[in-house]
Amino acid sequence: MNGTVQRGTALIIAMVIAALAATVAMSLAANQQQWFASMMNRRDQVQAQALAQAGVQWARQILFEDARTTNIDTLAEPWAFPLPTTPLENGSVEGRIIDVQGLLNVNNLVSGDVDVAAERARFERLFARLGLPSTSLDAIADWIDADSVTRASGAEDGWYAQQSNPMLAANAPVVRTAEIALVRGMSPAAVTALAPYVVALPAPTKLNVNTASGPVLAVSVDSLGATGLSALLASRAETPFTSVADFRTRLPQGATIQSEAGFDVRSSYFLVTVVARQGDTRAQARALLERGKGAWPTIVWQTLE
Numbered sequence: 438m439n440g441t442v443q444r445g446t447a448l449i450i451a452m453v454i455a456a457l458a459a460t461v462a463m464s465l466a467a468n469q470q471q472w473f474a475s476m477m478n479r480r481d482q483v484q485a486q487a488l489a490q491a492g493v494q495w496a497r498q499i500l501f502e503d504a505r506t507t508n509i510d511t512l513a514e515p516w517a518f519p520l521p522t523t524p525l526e527n528g529s530v531e532g533r534i535i536d537v538q539g540l541l542n543v544n545n546l547v548s549g550d551v552d553v554a555a556e557r558a559r560f561e562r563l564f565a566r567l568g569l570p571s572t573s574l575d576a577i578a579d580w581i582d583a584d585s586v587t588r589a590s591g592a593e594d595g596w597y598a599q600q601s602n603p604m605l606a607a608n609a610p611v612v613r614t615a616e617i618a619l620v621r622g623m624s625p626a627a628v629t630a631l632a633p634y635v636v637a638l639p640a641p642t643k644l645n646v647n648t649a650s651g652p653v654l655a656v657s658v659d660s661l662g663a664t665g666l667s668a669l670l671a672s673r674a675e676t677p678f679t680s681v682a683d684f685r686t687r688l689p690q691g692a693t694i695q696s697e698a699g700f701d702v703r704s705s706y707f708l709v710t711v712v713a714r715q716g717d718t719r720a721q722a723r724a725l726l727e728r729g730k731g732a733w734p735t736i737v738w739q740t741l742e
Contacts, residue, residue: 538642
């Protein structure tokens with residue numbers, strides 16, 4: 438009897454050991470597969486990031502070559518056409534270059550190197566068009582300027598220090614437009630509404646009339662109605678403006694600009710966005726490029742996600 442029990446016990450123990458060994462083997466195999474998948478995913482991510490960064494270099498090359506061959510920047514040039522989704526081995530890449538001097542530079546609201554009154558008028562029209570309070574422009578200017586003098590509807594350190602999340606005014610140029618969501622009277626929703634028309638650039642800039650969108654031109658030119666705007670855009674599409682004087686002479690009847698100083702037909706700042714995919718991974722590079730006359734474009738800032 439005892440022998441039978443011992444044999445039964447030994448059999449059970451053997452079965453338990455066998456099951457345990459099988460479980461361990463399966464666990465090791467699963468872990469190995471997870472490790473391998475993780476390594477493959479990491480490899481794909483690195484490759485996708487490398488492709489995205491290479492796309493930024495592609496943009497620098499295109500802008501450099503463009504500057505060597507033309508004296509104006511228009512939407513009919515190669516850099517202005519998006520790079521469509523291009524298949525690659527195990528992935529794809531796509532990208533685009535935007536002339537951000539076709540947008541309103543929020544830092545122009547303060548800079549002493551531009552006609553601040555004219556810049557303010559542009560923003561007031563834009564804010565009215567979007568249903569945003571123009572009084573917020575005082576607060577934006579206070580956020581940017583270096584002094585502590587509060588404008589009529591503005592805010593300086595004293596106001597920000599009393600909020601539920603106390604802070605100080607930046608008293609410096611805006612780096613990214615998302616930053617103005619922190620300004621008194623502004624919000625993320627307001628910044629989203631402004632995003633297609635506004636940019637933050639590190640130096641005073643002029644508006645490129647060859648690349649500005651219809652709404653931006655509409656708020657930048659006095660008495661430019663919808664009919665006149667359509668005619669102006671059609672004229673530009675047929676023949677880009679060769680100079681600001683050319684732009685001025687081709688304005689529709691009744692439309693005027695007070696000064697040519699805030700306009701240009703050539704740009705220095707461009708925003709590049711490149712999206713690369715490898716396997717199941719995705720990487721995006723964004724870079725603000727500054728192109729000097731005859732110089733290789735420099736990277737003002739760059740992000741990689």
